Amino acid sequence: MERRKSRKVYVGDVAIGGDAPISIQSMLNTKTTDVEGCIAQIERLKAAGCDLIRLAVPDEASAEAFGEIVKRTGLPLIADVHYSYKLAHLALKNGARKLRMNPGNMTDFSEIKELSKRLVDLNVPVRVGVNGGSLAPKFAGMDEVDALTESALECAEVFERHGMRNIVIAIKHSDTMTNIAANRKLVAMCDYPLHIGVTEAGALKTGLIKSAIGVGTLLQEGIGDTVRVSLSADVVEEVYAANKILRTLGLRRGVDVVACPTCARTQIDVEGLANKIEELTANINKPLRISVLGCPLNGIGEGKGSDLGIAGGKDSSVLLVDGEIFKTVKNCDLLEEFEMLLKNNLQNI
Ligand code: SF4
Secondary structure: OOOOOOOOEEEOOEEEOOOOOOEEEEEOOOOOOOHHHHHHHHHHHHHHOOOEEEEEOOOHHHHHHHHHHHHHHOOOOEEEEEOOHHHHHHHHHOOOOEEEEOHHHOOOOOOHHHHHHHHHHHOOOEEEEEEHHHOOHHHOOOOHHHHHHHHHHHHHHHHHHOOOOOEEEEEEOOOHHHHHHHHHHHHOOOOOOEEEOOOOOOEHHHHHHHHHHHHHHHHHOOOOOEEOOOOEOOHHHHHHHHHHHHHHOOOOOOEEEEEOOOOOOOOOOHHHHHHHHHHHHOOOOOOEEEEEEOOHHHHHHHHHHOOEEEEOOOOEEEEEEOOEEEEEEEHHHHHHHHHHHHHHHHHOO
């Protein structure tokens, strides 16, 4: 698929837009003033494969804590300040490498001039992030798709007028189809790199489906430079989901774990094994197909197209390499044996 051409901006050493790989981002749900809690969550997000991390900066104490977290992690962190110029300047002073502002919550744009100057001097980009739920009152009654795009472009234009080029736009709506329509409209009107995601997508089961459709549809049309899957769930689930969407569309290399739906022939804990293998391989960016199948009847045949596989048996199961039987192991040793096999094979890829 051909990606839309967009300008490139940098968040520290992570590029967004242009020919940069599509990055994955998430947002902490710990209180920013809880420095230890934030650092622990950042470490989990990094281990899950998150490229960019955003923290809310709702007050001055959070801006101070933000600075401490920047120092301790050394990462290019994003400050979500929504509307307060004072907090934006404080976050920049404390090392923010990108700001998120929400034009819907900004009562006036008069201080954008000073903020733009500082952003340009620091080479820090801004994300103009518009949400369906927080559009400015002046857009009331307007078609939502038009209002979302107009709000984003109007704010971006004010930053541009004051010399800012490093602008990312996000238009998000909790209705998946409105979200898609607004982003499609926006791309015809600008070359800003886009942060995409379905906002308030919901708890895990619903949120995953809405995000897969909302984000996946846009990505398949070449739209989107950085992705956040918004879930009411453990933050690492957002990263696993974004990773899966990108890998499914062939936009990121990684491990593909296929597992059978199980049936009366199933001999092993397919779900448990598949989940465990997903966890083990979440941050591996090598192209590898692993199959977990519950019985020897179909398992060996279905595993033919896999690099590594398991075909369950009554007391013993079969490990497959390149679709061929490699070894028979006792079921009680299955996971441990598979982990060893995986480790050895990763060295050879
Ligand atoms: S692979 Fe075997 S256990 Fe799994 S669904 Fe198919 S027949 Fe059932």
